[in-house]
Amino acid sequence: MANNFDVIVLGGGPAGYVCAIRSAQLGLKTAVVERDKLGGVCVNVGCIPSKALLHSAYVANLVKHDARTLGINVADVSLDFGAAIKHSRVVSDQNSKGVAFLMKKHDVTVVAGVGQLLPDKKVRVGSDTYTAKKAVVVATGSRVKGLPEIGLEINKTTVISTDEALFLGRAPESVAIVGAGAVGMEFADIFNAFGSRVTLIEVLPRILPLEDEECSAALARVYKKRKIDILAGAIIKHVTVTDSKVVLDVALGGKDQTLEVEQVLMAAGRGLNVQNIGLEDVGVELAETGFVAVDANLQTTASGYYCIGDIAGPPMLAHKGSREGIFVAEHIAGMKPHPIKYDNIPSVTYCHPEVASIGLSEEQCKEKKLDYVVGKFPLMANGRARASRETDGFVKILRDAKYSEILGAHIVASHASELIHELAVARENENTVEEVDLTVHAHPTLSEAVAEAALDSLGRVIHS
Amino acid sequence: MATKVYMEALSPTMEEGRIVKWLKQEEESVMDGDVLAEVETDKAIMELQARGEGMLRKVLASEGDTVEVGTVIGVIAAADEDIGEILATVGATGRERAADTADATDRAPAGPETTEPAVTAPSGPAPASPLPSGRLKSSPLARRLAKERQIDLRAIQGTGPGGRVVKRDVESAVPGPRHVPPMAVAAHEDVPLSQIRKTIANRLSQSIGPVPHFFLTSEIDMERTAEAREALNSVPDAPRVSYNDIIIKVVAQALRQHPECNAWWQDDYIRYFNDVHISVAVSVPEGLITPVLRNAHLKSLREIAAEGRELAQRARERKLRPEEYTGGTFSISNLGMFDIDQFTAVINPPEAGILAVGSIADRPVVADGAMTVRKRLRVTMSCDHRVIDGATGARFLQTVKRMLENPLAIVW
Numbered sequence: 001m002a003n004n005f006d007v008i009v010l011g012g013g014p015a016g017y018v019c020a021i022r023s024a025q026l027g028l029k030t031a032v033v034e035r036d037k038l039g040g041v042c043v044n045v046g047c048i049p050s051k052a053l054l055h056s057a058y059v060a061n062l063v064k065h066d067a068r069t070l071g072i073n074v075a076d077v078s079l080d081f082g083a084a085i086k087h088s089r090v091v092s093d094q095n096s097k098g099v100a101f102l103m104k105k106h107d108v109t110v111v112a113g114v115g116q117l118l119p120d121k122k123v124r125v126g127s128d129t130y131t132a133k134k135a136v137v138v139a140t141g142s143r144v145k146g147l148p149e150i151g152l153e154i155n156k157t158t159v160i161s162t163d164e165a166l167f168l169g170r171a172p173e174s175v176a177i178v179g180a181g182a183v184g185m186e187f188a189d190i191f192n193a194f195g196s197r198v199t200l201i202e203v204l205p206r207i208l209p210l211e212d213e214e215c216s217a218a219l220a221r222v223y224k225k226r227k228i229d230i231l232a233g234a235i236i237k238h239v240t241v242t243d244s245k246v247v248l249d250v251a252l253g254g255k256d257q258t259l260e261v262e263q264v265l266m267a268a269g270r271g272l273n274v275q276n277i278g279l280e281d282v283g284v285e286l287a288e289t290g291f292v293a294v295d296a297n298l299q300t301t302a303s304g305y306y307c308i309g310d311i312a313g314p315p316m317l318a319h320k321g322s323r324e325g326i327f328v329a330e331h332i333a334g335m336k337p338h339p340i341k342y343d344n345i346p347s348v349t350y351c352h353p354e355v356a357s358i359g360l361s362e363e364q365c366k367e368k369k370l371d372y373v374v375g376k377f378p379l380m381a382n383g384r385a386r387a388s389r390e391t392d393g394f395v396k397i398l399r400d401a402k403y404s405e406i407l408g409a410h411i412v413a414s415h416a417s418e419l420i421h422e423l424a425v426a427r428e429n430e431n432t433v434e435e436v437d438l439t440v441h442a443h444p445t446l447s448e449a450v451a452e453a454a455l456d457s458l459g460r461v462i463h464s
Numbered sequence: 465m466a467t468k469v470y471m472e473a474l475s476p477t478m479e480e481g482r483i484v485k486w487l488k489q490e491e492e493s494v495m496d497g498d499v500l501a502e503v504e505t506d507k508a509i510m511e512l513q514a515r516g517e518g519m520l521r522k523v524l525a526s527e528g529d530t531v532e533v534g535t536v537i538g539v540i541a542a543a544d545e546d547i548g549e550i551l552a553t554v555g556a557t558g559r560e561r562a563a564d565t566a567d568a569t570d571r572a573p574a575g576p577e578t579t580e581p582a583v584t585a586p587s588g589p590a591p592a593s594p595l596p597s598g599r600l601k602s603s604p605l606a607r608r609l610a611k612e613r614q615i616d617l618r619a620i621q622g623t624g625p626g627g628r629v630v631k632r633d634v635e636s637a638v639p640g641p642r643h644v645p646p647m648a649v650a651a652h653e654d655v656p657l658s659q660i661r662k663t664i665a666n667r668l669s670q671s672i673g674p675v676p677h678f679f680l681t682s683e684i685d686m687e688r689t690a691e692a693r694e695a696l697n698s699v700p701d702a703p704r705v706s707y708n709d710i711i712i713k714v715v716a717q718a719l720r721q722h723p724e725c726n727a728w729w730q731d732d733y734i735r736y737f738n739d740v741h742i743s744v745a746v747s748v749p750e751g752l753i754t755p756v757l758r759n760a761h762l763k764s765l766r767e768i769a770a771e772g773r774e775l776a777q778r779a780r781e782r783k784l785r786p787e788e789y790t791g792g793t794f795s796i797s798n799l800g801m802f803d804i805d806q807f808t809a810v811i812n813p814p815e816a817g818i819l820a821v822g823s824i825a826d827r828p829v830v831a832d833g834a835m836t837v838r839k840r841l842r843v844t845m846s847c848d849h850r851v852i853d854g855a856t857g858a859r860f861l862q863t864v865k866r867m868l869e870n871p872l873a874i875v876w
Binding site (some may be wrong): 323338378403404405430431432434435 | 603604605606608609612624625630632
């Protein structure tokens with residue numbers, strides 16, 4: 001029977017396709033149902049193309065601001081946003097094709113179309129019905145959303161989401177970005193580098209509100225220097241949307257101001273793809289939070305139906321979804337996978353400098369009344385950072401006062417996304433700051449700042 | 465796979481054990497959990513269980529031998545398995561050659577080392593697997609926690625990758641023998657030491673020794689207690705109630721009214737208990753053991769009488785389990801049956817008090833201006849001055865006296 005599988009995965013994003021590969025590796029006959037392109041939001045309209053654009057933005061800033069100092073004279077610098085977009089599309093397509101190749105390589109059947117869950121572990125796609133012997137894994141992910149309640153419904157012209165921003169032919173003259181989380185911060189960086197007048201609007205009192213307060217402050221300083229306007233703690237009171245512009249009335253600290261921009265980019269949260277896929281027909285219930293209710297093994301309330309990725313709960317991150325995909329595949333195969341440590345998932349914002357963190361912020365340590373010690377090392381004191389003129393930022397480690405457990409780590413640095421993993425590995429293995437210090441770090445590297453921050457928390461910092 | 469049989473710590477304070485009897489002989493087949501031998505600990509004769517199955521291939525300690533905890537005393541293996549290598553590493557003494565003597569905080573101990581006796585958790589379920597003889601996998605954080613809490617990592621089943629012992633395993637483990645097991649720990653409140661308490665503790669310890677005792681004696685009229693006891697014992701078919709049972713009950717009640725005397729000295733804080741677990745000193749041929757009457761404040765006299773008798777009986781037979789003689793919050797020692805008028809007892813740390821009970825004797829007393837003869841009892845309370853001050857102990861003793869002189873107070 002061609003339509004019979006062991007495992008059927010609904011959604012070919014980073015959670016779903018990884019789950020499919022791992023299932024196939026474990027000898028399970030697997031199918032993935034994908035309505036659009038393999039790789040999902042991440043590969044096609046998310047993580048990957050935005051990283052390509054951020055690299056363009058980085059090089060633009062490098063050439064504009066640093067080239068001369070570095071001994072490179074570049075005459076008549078001009079920027080071409082369209083070309084940058086084109087590069088990002090090439091990268092996305094390569095990645096999506098790469099996923100298709102991986103599906104073929106692992107003998108995973110890809111069913112193109114919209115999947116609908118049916119009882120008895122069946123999935124309907126178009127007029128065909130597919131049956132899973134062992135399990136159906138739901139990994140339908142999330143999508144962009146506007147804020148219609150304040151007049152900011154996405155109209156794809158003047159009020160846009162990242163789905164549109166990633167395909168623009170030119171950077172807008174002026175843009176207001178609503179939401180200063182990772183997505184908002186990254187697009188502020190991109191548009192700013194390509195000459196847009198950027199205003200970041202955040203309702204919470206600071207940008208990157210979920211990160212450690214010192215990280216928010218460091219990025220606010222850098223962005224202000226780059227002339228990005230930051231309106232944090234701002235409430236959008238009134239919006240007028242026309243064909244060519246958007247006028248926003250914003251209240252900030254008791255004062256009202258009016259902002260006229262060519263485009264508004266919505267970057268305040270994402271909507272979960274839990275409608276119209278038949279969840280209720282098979283008895284999969286949602287939790288009060290709106291996410292699908294799952295147990296510790298990511299099983300839903302319906303036997304034989306699992307849920308992974310964005311719709312299974314926060315954090316809504318590709319790497320979290322991928323790990324859940326592996327976990328569920330192993331669980332279905334009868335293995336006893338290692339439980340996922342949800343408190344040890346790195347969080348990264350890829351703006352310049354990057355912000356990466358793991359574990360608790362200092363504010364959370366205070367809230368939990370933990371007895372902690374802060375170790376901090378500024379990149380200004382790091383030779384490698386000075387050599388590449390990337391001295392904005394620091395490494396901050398919060399350790400338990402008594403046992404030296406690494407409670408949290410926060411990095412603002414040009415390559416924070418890469419630096420954080422040393423501390424992620426340390427935490428995963430319950431290494432303390434002392435093991436981080438005892439590990440010899442190559443010189444000169446940015447990673448030395450990690451070791452120095454560990455040392456600083458022990459009161460023994462060398463280079464600061 | 466071959467399993468080494470270790471001398472395990474079968475009591476919280478056991479450092480060595482004497483093999484009383486091997487219940488399995490060489491070449492006899494063994495199931496996991498079978499009793500291999502009877503071992504005399506410092507407290508009792510305990511059963512040593514097999515932690516592997518196969519055949520008891522080799523016995524390395526003879527009956528009557530006394531060996532340190534952690535010593536290999538036998539090998540269990542399949543009938544055809546080569547155990548030559550194990551025997552070679554164990555050597556003639558049963559002490560394994562330590563492969564790695566690095567500080568335990570820096571590296572996982574490689575095999576059971578000789579530097580510290582291997583001690584298993586004294587209560588709760590026995591370790592699910594034999595004490596690992598190879599490299600012990602544990603996280604640095606788990607090692608720190610275990611060291612701090614004096615838990616032997618080898619006694620813990622790791623739940624990390626490949627059985628690695630991680631933080632949560634140590635946190636959920638039963639603390640080691642030098643700490644009293646949590647199963648035996650009553651509900652309590654830990655109170656940090658005030659400066660004045662620290663000063664009192666330091667100065668008194670310097671003066672008199674590690675536990676600065678002082679003593680309070682009180683003479684108690686026992687006429688009404690005697691009447692009450694007689695009345696209770698005239699009920700047919702009920703267990704007989706001894707004076708000691710009544711004293712236990714009264715002390716428990718009084719401790720509830722004076723929780724400041726129901727406490728443990730913990731070096732950097734004082735642990736005040738909500739529940740009362742009375743350690744009752746019982747003399748046994750080799751010395752003394754203190755079975756614990758748990759939650760004595762909640763038990764009826766009848767229950768205390770029955771349970772106390774049963775515990776004492778098993779104490780004399782040396783059949784108490786470790787959790788039955790640890791975790792007391794206050795002690796009572798009664799030498800009345802030896803016609804001792806009064807005496808002072810030595811505190812059983814970390815408890816802060818012990819009541820020494822003498823004999824009840826007819827003594828002349830002056831009451832209402834006339835000399836009469838009444839049943840009188842002298843009790844002496846030893847107090848750890850770091851925890852209990854003179855007036856605090858006196859108030860507690862006053863309550864004990866009033867209750868014994870008016871035993872209906874028990875049912876208040």
